[in-house]
Amino acid sequence: MSKVRKKNIIRRNLILRALLDEERLSLTDLKNKTGISLPVVTSIVSSLEKEKFVTEVDVKDENRGAGRPPLIYQLNGQAGYVLGIDIGRSTTDYVVLDLAQNIIHQDRRESVNLNSKDISVIDDLFDEVQDVIKNAAVKYKSVLGIGISIPGIIQGPKGLSQTYFNFSDESLEELLKKKFNKSVNIEHDAKAMALGELWFGQAKGKQNVLCINIGWGLGLGMILNGKIFYGSDYYAGEFGHLQVVRDGNLCYCGKQGCLETYASGKAMARIAREKIEAGAQTIITNEVNDIEKIDAKVVFESANKGDTFSIEILEEAAGHLGFGLSQIINILNPEMIIFGGKIATVNDFIINNIRAAALKYSMTQINKNIKFVVSDLGTIAGAMGAAMLEFRELFEVEHLNPKAYV
Ligand SMILES: [Zn+2]
Structure with a gap:
């Protein structure tokens, strides 16, 4: 990825994160919160509006005193959804979150056969996911990404699973990306739980x-x-x-x-x-x-x-x-x-x-x-953390090593 492109993603994520944390902000608020110059904030917000990730808040009915009020922006929760999956030995928890990180659907089902040595078990998981998405009344194409928590020995950042679903030299994450035709991230179950607690739970x-x-x-x-x-x-x-x-x-x-x-x-x-x-x-x-x-x-x-x-x-x-x-x-x-x-x-x-x-x-x-x-968070901590693996791509800059680019 080029340096310019990475810098743009960092700025975009900083703006999305500010809107996630504060809900409603003007361009000047965004400039002050992120330290990004006003012309750049304006241009990024305009492209986020085109992507429908951000919408203008209708402030006509709100009494804002004399003079023309500044335009206020907010995240558009319906612009996309993330699926978090926590696969256990017997049951699997699913959560569907909207872009503003509200839970819009959750489900607990019997797990696919974790011990299967046959790669067709990935098709079984795919079928379950289609069914969950359907029940959530969300279109598959508006799912931005899928985060999956898996037990056993896992190297999350490498996308490798050694205990379960270990079929070939190809990483499990690559295999799932191909099957789902989406961004997919996998994580070790206890680390996914910790991620859920850090973003949504008592570790916040x-x-x-x-x-x-x-x-x-x-x-x-x-x-x-x-x-x-x-x-x-x-x-x-x-x-x-x-x-x-x-x-x-x-x-x-x-x-x-x-x-x-x-x-x-x-x-x-x-x-x-x-x-x-x-x-x-x-x-x-x-x-x-x-x-x-x-x-x-x-x-x-x-x-x-x-x-x-x-x-x-x-x-x-x-x-x-x-x-x-x-x-x-x-x-x-x-x-x-x-x-x-x-x-x-x-x-x-x-x-x-x-x-x-x-x-x-x-x-x-x-x-x-x-x-x-x-x-x-109870039994959905892992699924929430798994969803965070995907949200991280939109709202976090840490993984992009911002000091090297800003
Ligand atoms: Zn032991």
Whole structure:
């Protein structure tokens, strides 16, 4: 991309961002907010108007006093839409947002077969997307881009997925771009959740926040100095593989004693099955006949109903999780820890137990100001963050390295 073109995109994004943040601005306001000269602001706004991304606000009816009022501009929310998808092992969340970042549609469906080695699973995802877009009453051609959050080992900025949908040498992102004929960005699930929290949730405006994604697995998205932290090969945050028990349970990664083998949804389900097989008493057996069908959701639901057996499983998992977290707290000194994920029933009970262990094992000076909260975006944090991967192209300049061009 030429230097001039990049500079123009940076200026355009700064103007779009100012309109997103402030809603209504005159050309002079835009000049003052962005530091871009008035003639350039005027020219960019005029081309954004032609693209229908920006419209003039009708101020005729508003009493603005004597004299000719300045023209006021705003984003045109209906100019385009972004689809955010969060693919989990069993369910997938979809959100459709308009250009002004309002949620206009959301849906939760059964996931396509993540374990499929057959590339036709991409066609299945394409069909699901067409159906979601149709239900959102949006035309496919007005979808500006699709952001997708995927579990497993992912190098988001490279568009590579190693655990799932890994069919050929071609990156998954390229494959999806061809199939969808749109801009597509993929991201690791916990990092997508962190991105959602940073833009729409409780991490907004915060600098150092840990986002813990409790689902089938266990993920960590780190916001450090106000940005998602990736590490040099984009693998940072493998919290689930932190060793919490020396020579403990064997993990699928090949190591022993990984946190994920004690505190993930998958681990809690396994522990429940083992204990029930050994004769433990629980209301779970009244509700689920087939022991193989016991999953983390049932354990959470039973705990919420007061089942001592399930509460004890959660307590134990929370203890391990809090211990693991204490190690990260000592290193990173976060201001907030947000808990979320597809186990929608993450409740105060488990958070209080995690908090107690995290505080017990981390340094008092470092932990005294940390806020422990449950995500208020709930199960759509990942899908919202995935949508942000696309909005970033329009509203953010960071990824364009502005210092080199402005
Ligand atoms: Zn492991």
